[in-house]
Amino acid sequence: MDHSNYETEELISAKSIAARVETLANEITEFYGDTEKLVVVGLLRGSFVFIADLVRELKMPVEVDFLEVSSYGNSTESSREVRILKDIRGEIKDRDVLLVEDIIDTGYTMHHVQNMLQSRGPKKMEVCALLDKPSRREVDVNVRWIGFEIPDEFVVGYGIDYAQRNRNLPYIGKIRQLT
Ligand code: IMP
Ligand code: MG
Numbered sequence: 001m002d003h004s005n006y007e008t009e010e011l012i013s014a015k016s017i018a019a020r021v022e023t024l025a026n027e028i029t030e031f032y033g034d035t036e037k038l039v040v041v042g043l044l045r046g047s048f049v050f051i052a053d054l055v056r057e058l059k060m061p062v063e064v065d066f067l068e069v070s071s072y073g074n075s076t077e078s079s080r081e082v083r084i085l086k087d088i089r090g091e092i093k094d095r096d097v098l099l100v101e102d103i104i105d106t107g108y109t110m111h112h113v114q115n116m117l118q119s120r121g122p123k124k125m126e127v128c129a130l131l132d133k134p135s136r137r138e139v140d141v142n143v144r145w146i147g148f149e150i151p152d153e154f155v156v157g158y159g160i161d162y163a164q165r166n167r168n169l170p171y172i173g174k175i176r177q178l179t
Contacts, residue, residue, distance in 0.1 A: 003163040008156055008173030012148055017130075017158060017172065018053070020147050024128060025057030027145060028098065031126070035096040037061040039122075041088055043113065044068035045167070046102030049159030050130045050147075054100060065090050067117075069109060082112040092117060097125040102160050104129045104146075106138040114141065131155065131172070148172075 032038050038058070042051035044066050055062055068086035097117065104110055110127060117125060128145040135152050150172075156162045157169030166173070 003165075005178045006162075006175050007178060008166060008169065009176055010171050011150065011153070011155060011174045012172040014158075014170040017147070021050070021053045022057055024145050024147060025054055025059075028054075028128065029057075029059045031144075032060060032096055032098070032124075035060060037063055037095075039063050039065060039090060039092055039095050039097045040100060041065045041067055041092075041097060041117070042100045043102070043109070044086065046160045047100045047130070049167070050102060051100045054128070063090065067113065069113060080106070080108050082109055084116070092120050092122045092125075094121065094123050097122040099125065099127045101127065101129040103131040103133065103155070104141060104143055105133050105136045107141040108139055110141045110143070111139045130158070131160075 038060055040051060040055055040062050042048060042064070051064065055064060065088040066086065067088050070083045070085055099113065101110055126144040127142065129143050130147040132143065132146045132149050133152055134149055153174040154162065155172050155174050156166035157172045159167050161167045162175055
């Protein structure tokens with residue numbers, strides 16, 4: 001795919017995202033109702049806008065941490081190799097943890113991250129992903145909250161990039177290649 005000759009077409013508006021984030025946050029608040037302090041772990045870089053909006057709607061004490069793993073590079077093909085580029089700073093043993101991801105595609109990234117963090121012995125760990133492409137799934141992952149199911153399209157915006165561009169779009173758009 002050409003990294004410069006494309007346009008974006010709105011798929012999910014900023015308004016719909018905001019409404020959905022509020023609903024998700026209410027469900028999460030209820031689910032972790034009795035937690036002392038929730039550890040919200042965002043997967044960099046794609047989840048940074050989502051996590052910022054989400055934590056501001058959570059009505060409980062939270063701590064925010066970030067994890068960065070490698071996946072796509074500049075290609076639209078999902079890579080199965082997952083390496084830790086930046087680990088979280090805090091301890092999660094015996095803590096309540098919420099993992100926040102931008103998109104669940106083949107599932108390999110989340111599968112790997114879940115196994116890795118689970119081995120550190122959190123009390124309760126669940127996943128909230130903004131987007132899900134169920135038709136692309138290759139490995140089963142346990143995702144408790146999903147913002148929107150989307151078709152097999154390459155999307156950008158609201159933190160999500162295409163070759164490091166378009167993260168600053170306020171809405172989610174799909175890429176349309178121009179020739
Ligand atoms: P998975 O390991 O195949 O589930 O891939 C998940 C990762 O691929 C996500 O964290 C995204 O960063 C990236 N990804 C998947 N689909 C898209 C897309 O449509 N646009 C941008 N990044 C994507
Ligand atoms: Mg990612």
